[in-house]
Amino acid sequence: MSDLARVHIEELRLSGYRAFENARLQLDDLTVLVGRNGAGKSTLIDALEFVRDALSDSLANALERRGGVQALLHHGAREAKELAVVIRLRLSRQYLAAVLHRTELPAPQSILADDATVTYGFRIGPTRGGLGFEVKKEVAHAAYQHFTRAGRGDWRFGGVVMPHGVRATSRDALALPFAAEHAALWRALLDALKTSVRAYSLSPSAIRAEPPVSGASILNRSGGNAGDVLHHLERNKADAAWINKHLAAITPGIVRVRSETAAGRRLIRFHQRYNKSKTAGVVFDVGDMSDGTLRCLAILLALRQKPTPALVCIEEVEDSVHPAALGVLLDAIAASTSRCQVLLTSHSPEALSHPSVTPEQVRVVEWREGSSQLFKLSPGAEEMSRPPRSVGRLLRTNALFTAKDSERVEGDFFAAP
Incomplete structure (x- = not known):
């Protein structure tokens, strides 16, 4: 579609x-x-x-x-x-x-x-x-x-x-x-x-396991079949170029990432620039790459997978990711909202300071009076998080104040709008 x-x-x-x-x-x-x-x-x-x-x-x-x-x-x-x-x-x-x-x-x-x-x-x-x-x-x-x-x-x-x-x-x-x-x-x-x-709690160890070839085009919850999804996306030059471009910005020196097959297993190979050469000179496998790089690759695959889900949910998007790389990753996420919705969970002031995160998009979950409750930001917090300030700055100073009333259903729970 x-x-x-x-x-x-x-x-x-x-x-x-x-x-x-x-x-x-x-x-x-x-x-x-x-x-x-x-x-x-x-x-x-x-x-x-x-x-x-x-x-x-x-x-x-x-x-x-x-x-x-x-x-x-x-x-x-x-x-x-x-x-x-x-x-x-x-x-x-x-x-x-x-x-x-x-x-x-x-x-x-x-x-x-x-x-x-x-x-x-x-x-x-x-x-x-x-x-x-x-x-x-x-x-x-x-x-x-x-x-x-x-x-x-x-x-x-x-x-x-x-x-x-x-x-x-x-x-x-x-x-x-x-x-x-x-x-x-x-x-x-x-x-x-x-x-x-499609919801993701990504595991670098599952990605490193490089399971047998399955031919899947949908990324599983842990990201363990990342090689299969990458192989599927490599058939489209635009998708492959998009992933390589963002991964190169996240991990300097990487020129491209490719899938390979050996002994019935799907492998992922990272081609990295050698010295000042413009071409790939060194090849690394997933065991040589950091947790942050593998998580970023899996998130990029989740955003680009085919068929595209309506909503991609990513838990703790900042986990193991350097703040500079996190900015690139959030750029990719923001650009992907024209293809699918994205729901993130985050504790990171850096993530919440990204220009794509507006106060209207933030929901605060709190435990109050014996239950979990969901809140939008208070009008004052919304105003205080406008540029050049940010939601992340309020989080860092413990000033992420919520609206007085929680977001709840009043009246008929099944009513159409």
Whole structure:
């Protein structure tokens, strides 16, 4: 798909999910989460992945990977008996047209009149005795279509209960995959949610392991298949040149990075300039490179991977990266927001001082009154972080003051905007 055929995630809502009793995260093209260790930054990213996992695999497996429904329920000052997750996203006309082109599903002509803003979410809770779980409610809203599912697996499309053959198979299954078999809009929504989020907690040791060739074009969470993704991107000269240009600025002396294959394993080789020569004279493998260089390479690959996800989430973007290299990396991230959204977590004043980080893009996560809460900056902090000052300067002086009220959902949790 072209860059115009994009999915834009506008909002995440959480209720009773781990440390969050009630939270509403609005996402920009670039969003930066700031907060102390254990405040809940990673939980927000996990919730986005949870929806993806529940739809691309199954709700049961997504819960099991996280320790079961009881492990996810909020146990703060107010214990939650149910948890709910809602995502609001915008599907471009081009994206919808691409889905219609490859399917023969029915769709009204109005589906291509404009971008479609869709709100999708579900509420689940433990069964009696706490040994299992069930879907209490599942809702999808669009401007001109909707389905609502509650109770024993029935779901409604435009207010009409659909035939038995397209119900969810059981109380512990989501209905959206079944709805997607019958209508183009829900197919587009399902495809978007299954591919929209890629989150990274990168491990240089996993990258150094150089696993067997897999042919994957999507970077995995640890970055361990970086060689495969690099090999895939090398087929496009523009992608390869973009990665080489930024990596050379991050680690002076590197001319290019290339993938190779030996004994069934995908290798990564760094070609470095020798003395003042303009050509590569020395070749290093991943074992010779610093953690910072390997993390930067993986982030560049995540930003350029194909197909491009709607949202790339990078935890602790500054980890092991020199402040000068961090500036180059953030330049690359800012330039990539025309292709995908980026969500960063950071504790670094240097990262928050980058010109691309504006006060409106910063969300502060804090533990207050027995739960994690999400805040925008206070009006005073926003004003104090305008150029030539920065958000990073406020963080360095412990003056990153938040708005009085947290970002939360008021009224109907599943309401469309």
